[in-house]
Amino acid sequence: MSDQSFQIKVSSIDNTQIDIIVNNNTLISDLKNLILHQTQVPVDRQRLLYKGKHLKNDTTMQSCGIINQSTIQLVAYLDRNSEEESLSEVIRSALESLPNNYMTNRRGRDQRRREIDNNERMESLRQNLQTMESILNGQRKFSKGQWVDVKDTVDQWLEAQVIDIANTITGSKVYIHYNGWPSRWDEWIDINSPRIQYFKTHTYQSLASPMYSPHPISQVDAQNLRNISPFDINDCILQGLGLMEQILAMMNVYNESQDQNSPEIRRIGSILAPLMDRFGKFMCDLAGIIGNTQRNNEENESISSSLITNESGVSNNSGIRLPMQIPVMPAPSELALMNPRMGPDFDIHIHAFFALRSLEQEPRGGLWDNSA
Secondary structure, three states, X not given: OOOOEEEEEEEEOOOOEEEEEEEOOOEHHHHHHHHHHHHOOOHHHEEEEEOOEEOOOOOEOOOOOOOOOOEEEEEEOOOOOOOXXXXXXXXXXXXXXXXXXXHHHHHHHHHOOOOOOHHHHHHHHHHHHHHHXXXXXXXXXXXXXXXXXXXXXXXXXXXEEEEEEEEEOOEEEEEEEEOOOOHHHOEEEEOOOOOEEEOOOOOOOOOOOOOOOOOOOOOOOOXXXXXXXXXXXXXXXXXXXXXXXXXXXXXXXXXXXXXXXOHHHHHHHHHHHHHHHHHHHHHXXXXXXXXXXXXXXXXXXXXXXXXXOOOOOEEOOOOEOOOOOOOOOXXXXXXXXXXXXXXXXXXXXOOOOOOOOOOOOOOOOOOOOOOO
């Protein structure tokens, strides 16, 4: 029975599947060689997963519980510690190791503009405000429906959402749903675990995002938790004003300090930098919403420039000429459509971010640290 052959499926991250014949005694290391012959993905760059668990080289099909028609997930990755490959060689290897030009296809998918309604725009602003308040208060606090970044069981940062919270004798836990993934991957995580972080601290914003504020690439699919509470433009402005006052107060303290290298000022700076970044994006999105509302009102009123008769702005129907509207910066997705260089080619973008951090903190991420 142990020598009886059977067929399994190996699925890559772009949903390409291949069939491979194995038996109960086939080692995972042997399986990787079989995958190499069909996909050209080097053995040392293969990570195989079955039911969410990493398959080790010295285990067999039988010990892993792999049976006929089982599906194994293949994740191809680069060796970050390799000092022998130059940057160009790493990029070339990445493209060659992923079938069907995965990176190019992914970039094309990300750049396709995803239309969102006003409720989703307001939810994005509410989520941004919620995160800023948590950063400002210095409290690690998550709530039901909050968007977060979560490191999965294979050390990849993904977009997720908190769908439940429970208080146990061992501490608080949050129930996480990964955007775009089946509910069978949902899991409980300790609220103090480093695996869960504020939204868009580890995942990346798409170049085709419809918002400047942190916004998911994959549509939030825990439908029963979307727009969990009413939130309109007035709530948004009032909450934003409260945050603005606190941020301005911190900026004054930072500016008036005689020693910006003191521990307290460094602490304030480490909080102030991400707050200014997120609040600036919040203001850009809020300006776009207000600008669109104003344009819609003008269209509804059908004000025609032909009615203007004199320099004072008074028209022949006693209407008042509105001031010339200064254009509001379009959303990133609209800018992407305006840019003729945005095509199906492959680009590497290197961004430098300046922020205060402790000397002991290790830099995050790497060339292959993405949240796909």
